[in-house]
Structures are given as structure tokens and as C-alpha cells.
Amino acid sequence: MSDSAIEVTGLRKAFGTKVVLDGIDLHVPAGTIFSLLGPNGAGKTTTVNLLTTLIRADGGSARVAGHDLIKNARGVRAAIGVTGQFAAVDDLLTGQENLQLMVDLKRAGSAVIPGLLERFDLTGAEQKAVATYSGGMRRKLDLAMTLVGAPQIIFLDEPTTGLDPRSRRTMWDIIRDxxxxxxxxxxxxxxxxxxxxxxxxIAVLDQGRIVAQGTAAELKRQIPGSHVRLRFGDPAAAEAAARVVPSATRDDDGVTVRVPGDGGTASLRELLNRLDDHGTHAEELSVHTPDLDDVFLALTGRSHPATEASTR
Structure with a gap:
């Protein structure tokens, strides 16, 4: 596979008169984690369905693992694994039988099963019916089944929805590995x-279009609200600092001063040097930047996806 795992240009999809994707562009480097965010109805699952060949695009082009999405759909399917919003496991089968089913479908060797059971900490539960598994165990089994055939690219569509915090962090560790x-x-x-x-x-999808892309830090810097918070020993020192930095504001406690800034080291150094030149020294300092909730709300005008029941 080349340095690009996924390349998308002008991808379009409509259902009747409803335009779900209105010409999106995406680039996913190989060996990375790319996250697509968006409010309910933004088109995230539609994007996954298109890139995994489950539905056909109306326009644009895409290459997945070096294969053209339209001309070589079979090549795409051979290179990917997919874990959907809901665990695709058979409750009536045991964990081992679910894995064996996937091995048979993929025409892989059964020798991979013990390693997958151990990797996902399912050893000892493999002979139990999946109906008895917890939500976290079902999710781990689902992902283990996805790994049969050693896919180059894995699509994870809301893989931790409904999991408790401990199970979610376990899944994060698996993804990092x-x-x-x-x-x-x-x-x-x-x-x-x-x-x-x-x-x-991260890319943010809204109303069928990509409204922002970048690292988490880059997206946060696009949103106003970054500031340095300085806490002084007494109100007089805080008042002196506010006089030194005209853009500063004081909190109601009388000893905390907030200075707007981009959170960068250069601006922070300049601020501290200015205070030092005037003999003003803070007892505590912290840098505050907008989080992804702020980014999401600013870009989409809606609450973050965790408040939505599901994303289609």
C-alpha cells in the first residue's frame, strides 16, 4: 500500500432529493487513525458505507488501499475490515464458533483463532454462548472477527457506543495497538x-460537506477562547498585572487574571517577559484552549454527537 490508505475526491451521494454527501474530499495516510465527526444526519455512516462498497456513489472518485472504489471493488473488500455501529455477532454461537464462521468465510486458517482470543482477552470465554457476553466482550469479539484475514484498513463506525468507561478505554488500547x-x-x-x-x-462533516480538517490541536486553535489564566497572591498584584496587559480581564475572586492568546509558547513567553519587566509575578499559571466540544458547536451550530442517539 502507498503512503495514502484512502483518497477521496468530490464524493457525492443522494437518496432521492436528499443530498447526503455534497462532494467531499478526504486524505487518510497509511498507518494512522482518521476520525470523521458530525452531527446526526451529517452523512458519516453513508461515507463508511460508500468506502466499504456497501453502496455506490453518485459522483466523485475514491481509492482505498490503492484500489479504485468502482473499478476494483473486490480489491477494496479484500483489503479492509468493517466493524459497524452494532456488534455483528451471532448470540446463539460461542465466541470460538463466531470466529470460526469468519475464518470459513474469509478462507483463512483456523490457526489464527487462539491468537485472536488471547489478544482480545477472550480466552476462557470462547466456549460460552455470545448471548452471555457483556457489551464490552461482544465489541471485542466483533473486532476480533474483523481482524480475520489481516485487513490493511479497518473502518470502525462508532465502535464504543454503549460501553462503560473501562471497556471504552480497553478498546482504545486495542485500536492503538x-x-x-x-x-x-x-x-x-x-x-x-x-x-x-x-x-x-479529524474531519468535521456537516450537511454533507467537510467544514474543517486537521489535527485536534489545529481545530481547537481555529476557535476563539484561548487564554492564559494567572493567579496572584493578592488583589493588588492582580490589578498591577491587569494594568501591564491591557487586554487582560480580572475574575470575580480579585486575584485571577485572564489574558487572551493563542496558547502558543511564543505568546506565552512574551506575556511572562512583560510581567517580569514590571516586577509582577504570578503564583499559578495555566493555559486554557477550547476543547472539541467547543469546536464542534462552533462549526456545526449544534451540540456534540454524544447527545445524539445515533449518527446516520
């Missing part, structure tokens, strides 16, 4: 913290 092994992850998620923790790059 996959990427460390050279796998590319295309992630959609309802949890902005998840994208912040995992993704190398």
Missing part, C-alpha cells in the same frame, strides 16, 4: 474525547 502494527483506522464516533485521544487527524 492495531495502528502500531501498521493498520490504518477510519473511525466515526459519538464521543469527542475519543477522537481527541485517538485520532491523528
Amino acid at each position: 492495531l495502528v502500531a502494527g501498521g493498520v490504518t483506522i477510519f473511525l466515526t464516533t459519538q464521543y469527542l474525547e475519543e477522537a481527541d485521544q485517538l485520532a491523528d487527524r
